[in-house]
Amino acid sequence: MIKVGIVGGTGYTGVELLRILVQHEKVELVTITSRNEAGLPVASLFSNLRGRVDLVFSEPDKAGLEKCDVVFFATPNGIAMKQAPDLLNAGVRIIDLAADFRISDVEVWEKWYGMKHACPDLIAQAVYGLPEVNRVEIRTARLVANPGCYPTAVQLGFLPLIELRVVDSRSLIADVKSGVSGAGRKAEVHTLFAESSDNFKAYGVQGHRHLPEIQKQLELVADGSVGLVFVPHLIPLVRGIHATLYGKLSKEVDVQMIFEKRYQNEPFIDVMPSGSHPETRSVRGGNTCRIAVHRPLGGDVVVVLSVIDNLVKGAAGQAVQNMNLMFGLPEKTGLDQVPLLP
């Protein structure tokens, strides 16, 4: 059994990790920490876990994290980078669901995240945890930077086109939409029900932290510079990301075939039949990314529709997929729940 610890389990990625891990046959949940909720049973905060999780939140310094095989950080940005060095030294492997190790260029990271990085030397060791790209490196990684939710949906949609250099990578557009759980479980006015319900808006059009992450990762694939306009929107629903991606074809190709071939062996990517429109609810609670490819009116613009559950393939599920890889388990272990529809 893999001994697992979770740091910061009071947010949505925390409860989602618990939902998945408690049903994972090879995992022993050892400890979960929260400075604010120390002493509180986890199930009294998240009533869906009543009868299933009997852990109590621990003070971070008494949690015994160093005895775990792997520790997940389901924390705000800036926490993992402080605790990572000690845990790694103790031989613990780390999967960070926050952004601390997602961007390899420290200056870029510090600019977008507005803080000094606490352990810049570790960044180079971190493996970017998108299994569809870095499966091999993840297997042996000691420190995995779990991708952001938007970056997962966008990269999986653009990857086949960029790898084969069949779109103009200097003028990509990602019009993305996210459910409100993506904003986390923080008390803020703008994500109140009475603000977000029966409403739709864009935000962060001038620049969003996920843009440099996506851009840099796509550039690694493109082996050249990538121009991307990234416009996020807030959908009045709880879970789900829908990325609508636009690129201009630079050569005549069968885009449907390109996607089917690229993802034919991927356990969590579902390339839908030509003409399909994936729905966010079709992946609600599941680790799948469903993708459909279109060329409207047969023109040279390719439109890729890519949906994920932001809390699963966009966070906790992908983290467990990474853990499975790191510990030599079949990749789907504990990740086979059928999405909930309706």
Place this chain on the structure above:
Amino acid sequence: MIKVGIVGGTGYTGVELLRILVQHEKVELVTITSRNEAGLPVASLFSNLRGRVDLVFSEPDKAGLEKCDVVFFATPNGIAMKQAPDLLNAGVRIIDLAADFRISDVEVWEKWYGMKHACPDLIAQAVYGLPEVNRVEIRTARLVANPGCYPTAVQLGFLPLIELRVVDSRSLIADVKSGVSGAGRKAEVHTLFAESSDNFKAYGVQGHRHLPEIQKQLELVADGSVGLVFVPHLIPLVRGIHATLYGKLSKEVDVQMIFEKRYQNEPFIDVMPSGSHPETRSVRGGNTCRIAVHRPLGGDVVVVLSVIDNLVKGAAGQAVQNMNLMFGLPEKTGLDQVPLLP
């Protein structure tokens, strides 16, 4: 023109007051205060008011409230009671949309609201602003306590039965449901979209502040003690209260006729035909209370369904209705918007 000031206009009752008053032909909006947002144009906080309201939030002490004819308090509980004495002395009339003057028994008030009352001597002067009961007193009131949202829906549903003593007033049940805007525009976890959406729950079953308010007002009508079980619930919608009220008939009567007769001259009460089921959306944005009365399977339990928009008839609209009465205007002035459906 009536010179109007608003204290504390950054919440939902504040924006709703502005929406109504800016369209009110006899009102001049003079000032609106907010300690936190002083200097900010109101329309930059509430974009529906762009091009319609050009007021800027003022510091409370520089707002010139004493020059107004009437001041609305759209504040948290405990604010109006501190400022009321000075304003009343300056000849300003007051309509408090919070709870400071709703309960005449100071001890009861202090117990439920958990604070010391700042001007208990003024409570006796306050008129409870439910026009359907206190129309005459409101006309000459200097200080009006605008009823709570639940109390409005519940009282209007029970009134005809209690006035005629045709139900057992010792065993009433009010199963009430409110949209999330009733919780106000405060940053809190439990009213986040991701907490309240696609979810339904009861709350405060052990005791809710609106219970003593309703009970006392019904006792004034019943001229005797009233036993009421009051169970509030949170509905995943923005605006609307639905009260489902249960009473046991103590004599054989035509309940439909009782309601129609009681409310035949009321401008804002709509008694629907027998067999109807009022919907909250049918009053969205309007000052109407729609009511339907049932006797399931012809039995001796009467079921009253009563719906209001919690921000209009349950708050700002009723406040303006009270202002109209206080200043001798036709009661419907500025309150004739047709509700928005769908």
Place this chain on the structure above:
Amino acid sequence: MIKVGIVGGTGYTGVELLRILVQHEKVELVTITSRNEAGLPVASLFSNLRGRVDLVFSEPDKAGLEKCDVVFFATPNGIAMKQAPDLLNAGVRIIDLAADFRISDVEVWEKWYGMKHACPDLIAQAVYGLPEVNRVEIRTARLVANPGCYPTAVQLGFLPLIELRVVDSRSLIADVKSGVSGAGRKAEVHTLFAESSDNFKAYGVQGHRHLPEIQKQLELVADGSVGLVFVPHLIPLVRGIHATLYGKLSKEVDVQMIFEKRYQNEPFIDVMPSGSHPETRSVRGGNTCRIAVHRPLGGDVVVVLSVIDNLVKGAAGQAVQNMNLMFGLPEKTGLDQVPLLP
């Protein structure tokens, strides 16, 4: 492996049965029928099942249902009663998720359901499939009438009080609220998004088909007549029922203890700590019924809050629980998914 057939799998109980059964380790899905969709792959109608279910809808008469060990009817009312005799004669056991066998008095059934019963002689053989009451009978049943969604939530909330005769069973009130999926996957105006969203209303106050079902079952428990007022409402959410139940205590008892004791060995009933307010989302996708008991202000009215997922414990999950009992499996087999929150 249990060979399972499903008749009529194009509605919400159908897709939910498939979601559960495909993850059930002892089940082999053999056939699923739909007259309208014959020839269509199931997963093309319900995209959450892509990659998980490769069945194709069959014509009912070519489906080979008679070779199954058990057949679920996820059909409109009035279908199962026509096909049941032949299947039972062929040795197939039946679980009907519709209402055909829920009410033992044929006249009452025909009055409420507005049709002639096709096989009144079979009704007496049918076992009412509420395991918490009829576990023993279900084990050997050939024909199980799976309870309605409202009846499940209401009965589980009232049962402990009625069995012990501690409430006045002649004046019970059930104020119940259901998500819109309870209305099924039928094209109708009143359940359109633009009609049901941001809206709340009661319906069927004059009489609802679930009333006689609940009343008769409670009378069996009470061993006497039961008076129940039943008022259903439509909540703008997809899954979930919240029953708010009111009864008058006829003797002084510890209601919390009564519930804890009654349900201590029930695998799917969670009696929450005193003072709790169960949320519908805490059971979303799970087969659990969560219950909390209150006595507001310590009075003699007991308020029971009972929540279920209408598609799981209120339909497909309970049906599988019954199947597990009928085939001697541990009751929780295939029903251990953790509910999805948020």
Place this chain on the structure above:
Amino acid sequence: MIKVGIVGGTGYTGVELLRILVQHEKVELVTITSRNEAGLPVASLFSNLRGRVDLVFSEPDKAGLEKCDVVFFATPNGIAMKQAPDLLNAGVRIIDLAADFRISDVEVWEKWYGMKHACPDLIAQAVYGLPEVNRVEIRTARLVANPGCYPTAVQLGFLPLIELRVVDSRSLIADVKSGVSGAGRKAEVHTLFAESSDNFKAYGVQGHRHLPEIQKQLELVADGSVGLVFVPHLIPLVRGIHATLYGKLSKEVDVQMIFEKRYQNEPFIDVMPSGSHPETRSVRGGNTCRIAVHRPLGGDVVVVLSVIDNLVKGAAGQAVQNMNLMFGLPEKTGLDQVPLLP
């Protein structure tokens, strides 16, 4: 007073027309027709109109439409074209809220709408009712083709850029999102609450009827061919369209100033300050289109965000705006409701 008739008032544009017209000081509502609901009081179908509209639906042939000054067609496509000739001959002016006269090229129309046009000779007479472009022609029009909802939001967002030829008009992208009321009040499975709620998807990516309408109108403005990719999506909210528009600047310009200048005298266009993100709820129930313009990271892609209420500026409100123009009234008459927020 303008004598107004409405053909087909049982849909959402019908009830919205009624809501607006009943509050319009210069309008006398004369008749409203519905073949299916003839004899039914309008207010019994739309309870928000109780006490405000006492019209009864008439049989189309007995409605006396020929005595009206203007008739609105709030009908499915293909109805207005059949009745228009007779009414025009009778001297009645017509505003068609459906698509019958929106596209001047009959062949294109017949291809996209899948029917034979009944009066192709009238098409040339029809004026496309977008006041911001055709104000002068609308004043004297006998037959106005009220624009589609998407086309209104998209054109108002692209117009200033195309008129000044500062974007590459051959590669425009319109990623648009609509609330579910845009699908109308028809009983269909895909717009049921349980299908559309907590869900998001694109649709019609291969081609949508609003594409040729937008393209042709923009070509008139561009005086040249326009290349547009148009991808509509369904948002789980009732009212609102959000268009996110992308164009590549062909010269260095101050886009904010271009928009402010173009719309400075438009009564219903609100160009928001630089950096803004308009919300659909800020126009809920109002006839305003709010627009914000961005150049992400200062690049050469201009992103325009444009929001309207699909039932108001996207349908009934714009129709009344057109009527005001046609009858020489101030353009804002009857259209000054403040949007409802929250």
